[in-house]
Amino acid sequence: MAQTSSSLRFAVRRREPELVRPAGPTPHEFKLLSDIDDQEGLRFHIPVIQFYGHDPATRGKDPVAVIRHALAETLVPYYPFAGRLREAAGRKLAVECTGEGVLFIEADAEVRLADFGELLQPPFPCLEELLFDVPGSNSVLHSPLLLIQVTRLQCGGFIFALRLNHCMSDAPGLVQFMSAVGEIARGACAPSVAPVWERHVLNARTPPRVTRTHREYEEVVDTKGTIIPLDDMAHRSFFFGRGEMHALRRHAPPHLRDSCSGFEILTACLWKCRTAALRPDPEEEMRIICIVNARAKFDPPLPTGYYGNAFAFPAAVAAAGDLCRSPLGFALELVRKAKGDVTEEYMRSVADTMAVTGRRHFTVVRSYLVSDVTRAGFDAVDFGWGKAAYGGPAKGGVGAIPGVASFYIPFTNKEGEKGIVLPICLPAEAMERFVSELEAMLKGTPAAGATKKSTFVLSAL
Numbered sequence: 507m508a509q510t511s512s513s514l515r516f517a518v519r520r521r522e523p524e525l526v527r528p529a530g531p532t533p534h535e536f537k538l539l540s541d542i543d544d545q546e547g548l549r550f551h552i553p554v555i556q557f558y559g560h561d562p563a564t565r566g567k568d569p570v571a572v573i574r575h576a577l578a579e580t581l582v583p584y585y586p587f588a589g590r591l592r593e594a595a596g597r598k599l600a601v602e603c604t605g606e607g608v609l610f611i612e613a614d615a616e617v618r619l620a621d622f623g624e625l626l627q628p629p630f631p632c633l634e635e636l637l638f639d640v641p642g643s644n645s646v647l648h649s650p651l652l653l654i655q656v657t658r659l660q661c662g663g664f665i666f667a668l669r670l671n672h673c674m675s676d677a678p679g680l681v682q683f684m685s686a687v688g689e690i691a692r693g694a695c696a697p698s699v700a701p702v703w704e705r706h707v708l709n710a711r712t713p714p715r716v717t718r719t720h721r722e723y724e725e726v727v728d729t730k731g732t733i734i735p736l737d738d739m740a741h742r743s744f745f746f747g748r749g750e751m752h753a754l755r756r757h758a759p760p761h762l763r764d765s766c767s768g769f770e771i772l773t774a775c776l777w778k779c780r781t782a783a784l785r786p787d788p789e790e791e792m793r794i795i796c797i798v799n800a801r802a803k804f805d806p807p808l809p810t811g812y813y814g815n816a817f818a819f820p821a822a823v824a825a826a827g828d829l830c831r832s833p834l835g836f837a838l839e840l841v842r843k844a845k846g847d848v849t850e851e852y853m854r855s856v857a858d859t860m861a862v863t864g865r866r867h868f869t870v871v872r873s874y875l876v877s878d879v880t881r882a883g884f885d886a887v888d889f890g891w892g893k894a895a896y897g898g899p900a901k902g903g904v905g906a907i908p909g910v911a912s913f914y915i916p917f918t919n920k921e922g923e924k925g926i927v928l929p930i931c932l933p934a935e936a937m938e939r940f941v942s943e944l945e946a947m948l949k950g951t952p953a954a955g956a957t958k959k960s961t962f963v964l965s966a967l
């Protein structure tokens with residue numbers, strides 16, 4: 507049984523998982539991943555979920571059959587997804603293009619899309635029913651690179667849930683693949699954007715030469731147990747609309763109030779509030795790691811159709827006491843500088859760093875990672891039933907180290923206001939302090955106890 511936080515309960519009946527193979531012949535070959543792709547911090551599976559309503563124009567069409575067929579056709583040009591990852595000397599990853607296929611699950615749920623009500627945003631407590639973890643399928647090596655579950659709803663809509671081996675693609679690359687499945691599901695003979703492998707363009711130089719400072723990959727010893735414990739974790743989603751963003755901008759210094767981006771002001775605010783909520787020692791260094799899409803940073807840009815990982819993890823670093831005591835402008839300046847550091851040379855230096863450090867994981871100790879997927883286009887993916895009512899990451903806190911990452915996801919609240927929903931994962935006590943700190947910043951008052959109901963807190967587990 508799946509259960510939501512409003513006690514909505516429903517049964518999900520799943521068929522046995524199957525492998526969907528490419529619909530036509532594909533090469534059996536080995537294709538190397540880039541030195542950005544195979545870093546330790548991307549060696550995990552990431553869940554995505556899409557909700558679609560009933561469309562009268564699709565009467566008589568079965569979303570499971572339509573998507574299964576389109577998936578097989580799409581796996582011909584995207585044949586590496588039908589293979590399996592192998593590891594060679596130096597922890598270098600390659601895809602063996604075996605044509606074995608991707609995992610596919612057909613399911614039916616005794617629930618209607620409307621029954622979810624305001625709960626159509628992360629965290630989805632029903633996720634384990636709507637994206638079943640097939641036993642033995644979640645290893646990074648030698649396992650299917652994609653797992654897809656299509657669940658029919660009683661109203662005629664459906665849920666498309668997907669789990670991706672992150673070494674293969676980032677959000678733009680995954681959306682490109684999903685959009686290709688959608689185009690073929692709607693009758694196209696081939697994707698409008700041809701997939702491009704070309705992973706060598708993000709490989710380390712020979713010899714490697716690290717030319718930039720990469721504080722995101724520093725080895726930090728956790729001497730005080732400050733990695734977030736995974737027990738007693740609270741999951742909540744927060745909505746930031748026009749009013750909330752305007753309230754945060756009031757805290758920016760005058761010279762940045764109009765020029766800073768929404769991502770920058772929100773990230774600075776979350777870093778400051780989260781740090782205060784965790785209550786680290788004042789002298790401890792805290793990191794905010796921003797995902798920066800580097801596709802346009804190259805000259806010439808990366809080729810159209812490239813679906814590998816093409817982003818950086820630049821980090822801003824500050825002492826906890828300085829973050830908590832200083833005005834928001836302190837954190838804001840650091841976030842802006844970290845983002846601005848990402849250039850083509852920075853990406854080359856990251857690839858070289860991976861080659862000389864054994865593909866080191868990004869720093870986890872006292873770190874918080876944020877990724878903006880508001881422009882990734884998950885909600886625009888159309889399998890023939892129109893755009894998704896919700897599309898994007900299935901939960902916050904995912905990653906090789908759970909609890910460290912959050913996503914900024916496009917969302918429309920019940921009043922029809924467009925904004926950003928932010929799923930966040932923190933220890934229960936810290937979550938209450940986080941809500942209090944955030945509420946104080948939005949209201950412009952000192953943090954006290956969190957109020958019982960806040961308009962920006964959408965859902966909680």
